[in-house]
Amino acid sequence: MKKYAAIDIGTNSMRLLLAGIEENSIIHRTKEINTTRIGQAVDQGGFITEEGMERNLQAFQDFVKKAKEYGVEKIFAIATSAVRDAKNGGDFVQAAFDETGILIEVLTGKQEAEMGYRGVLMGLENSDVETLVIDIGGGSTEFILGKGTDLQERISENVGAVRITERIGEEGELQETVEKIMKTTFNRLKKKKIQQLIGIGGTITTLAALHQELDPYDMEKVHNYSLGLKDINSIKEKLTGLTIEERKKLKGLHPKRADIIVAGVAILQAIMKNLAITSITVSEYDNLEGLMYKNLQLTIL
Secondary structure (H helix, E strand, C coil): CCEEEEEEEEECEEEEEEEEEECCCCEEEEEEEEECCCCCCCHCCCCCCHHHHHHHHHHHHHHHHHHHCCCCEEEEECHHHHHHHHCCCHHHHHHHHHHHHCCEEECCCCHHHHHHHHHHHHHHCCCCCCEEEEEEECCCCEEEEEEEEEEEEEEEEEHHHHHHHHHHHCCCCHHHHHHCCCCHHHHHHCCCCCCCCEECHHHHHHHHHHHCCCCCHHHHHHHCEEEEEHHHHHHHHHCCCCCHHHHHHCCCCCCCCHHHHHHHHHHHHHHHHHHCEEEEEEEECCCCHHHHHHCCCCCCC
């Protein structure tokens, strides 16, 4: 068995995938997350803060160390919305390379979307129908429509749980704001015959964990879990009735996500409402697996 690692530096969190590969398939995988929030204030000021830079460089070094201790042959790394939008994103990439020797690939929105879709295919039970994959991140939301390996649409919107929370706060008209920004995307997707909706990213996996009151988080119980719009509305109502400190005590909700979860759920509600979709299936296969696929040409179907 050959071992590899993949690191994803998102707006809200940094994630590590350690994977064992045999015959072009992942036979063993573990994931770890660190809520490093590199995108804090990027939407407002345009720069990764000094604190954010230091915090994320340390987290990146820690993940690289863990990967090497696992015995990996290679470490792949990507960065998404916050790093690509920040004026000093290149400085972070260079500093990380200087410290670890690992080159971080900064993805475009469309590259991020496609990588997420490829990862989802690796864990999807039925890929022979029109499938819309959505990835609600901290800084952006990706939409990928396809059937099997045939991709039809790749759309990236600068709407994410951190970005929207910083922009208008929880007291603002979250869902209405999202609908206004994404109107063109919704109109485009309404014309498609979407047969299943798959969700990846922290907002959606957190909803699955909250609904099951998972403590600790269980990747296997989250993967392929189905949530109805009624379930999502009920969770949102419960969350909005609690303070951030009260939310931190909920089973299934990571304390560092308590301040942005409501905005993330509002984005999901807007998507499902405008596309007239009543249920979503949660995937624990995402752009980390997609990154492995890209670099190792793994089997996905």
